[in-house]
Amino acid sequence: MKKTKQFLTLGVLGIFGVLLIAADHIDAPSSMGTSADIADFFAFEPTEGSDNTVFIVDLQSNVLPDLAYGTFDEDVLMEINIDTDGDLIEDLVIQAIPRDGRMYFFGPVAPMQSGLESTILTDAALGDVEISTTDAITETTDAGVKLFAGPRQDPFFFDFFQFNAVIGGLAPEGFKPAGEAQDTFDGANTLSIAIEIPNTMLGSPTSTNALGIPVYKTWVTTNKKQ
Template sequence: MKKTTKFFTGFGLLALATGIFIAADHIDAPASMGTTADIADYFAFEPTMGSDNTVFIVDLQSNVVDGLAYGTFDEDVLTEINIDLDGDLTEDMVIQAIPRDGRMYFFGPITPDQTGLNSQVLVDSPLGDVEISATSAITETTSEGVSLFAGPRQDPFFFDFFRFNEVLAPSPMDNSGFNVPGEDTFDGANTMSIAIEIPNSMIGEATGTNVIGLPVYKTWITTNRKQ
């Protein structure tokens, strides 16, 4: 499979959830934390019960704050959705997203020539592209029924950060519990989001199961920076 000569090296991986003062920061590896390759959230789900489609949503850059200039997608960062279809925890299919000149370009799903931390843009397997949204949401649906979105969205991370600090403060410790309801410290903060809804027939059969026995894809995210 012919590809571009632009090589990428693994930079971020789906990570833990925690919080900092301005916006939710879902800590990645130290080298990527707080950078344009920082992964905040990853969601994979059926849009409706029993649907033949799957939705993948990736949130990057957790420091995009309402009232300030929106962040931008980094043209040197490749976002890759990895899907394991045989249970060996190695990607069998990948979907890629990379921005260029105000648009997000998607490639795949396809079996990669190489697995692990290094990736190349799969230019011979275009999936579609969409204008990167700014003040209003823009979506694009391809002839194959794939829906695409890229742009700023409100951070879904709900956390009463200040009450959390009060409860855990070493002295004096307040053990009266959390407030009900709590306050969302990160209300108004944004992330840079990439969303795709795709027919399962384009990916392959889901071989994993969730806690209630329903079939699910084993999937994870990596971000890769151009070398």
């Protein structure tokens, strides 16, 4: 693969620390309905006391179950940004971009530039994996990094239509109780990438969360080729 410049940021979703979750379903019109649309970003230890960190990025989640889903856009570069010195500027990035049915990963390595423009760091190849369809396919690299890319069921329970009714003043009874609420997105998928990576490749965490647990300051962006 060749280095490709002029990837401009379309979507940003932040999460400061392992064990926290961020969600941002349906982004701006320029990215909505494409794999530039960031839905969720998860970062966590796979097991308590593990020396690994898992990053999961969910994309394109605004389609109901009975409608067709798209695929990863080959013009969209996904980037997990990691701050290692506490200044909220990315010091390391992990990149992912699809090509011909496979997802290619690069990093973690210092970016060529910070901010809104990105370059594919082909000299820092991390590994690649076949993009899954019905069955989940994973790859584990010689460095112990586990990779996945493909559709996964939307992780959130949300009664979208009752929510709209309440907000619109059409449901004076309010939200439905457990057992009656309907999960609007049951059976719907997101397009997801998942990486489990040894912490030795990320450096030491630079912050602590509310529980006093050491964490990384990290966020995800999507960048489209210009």
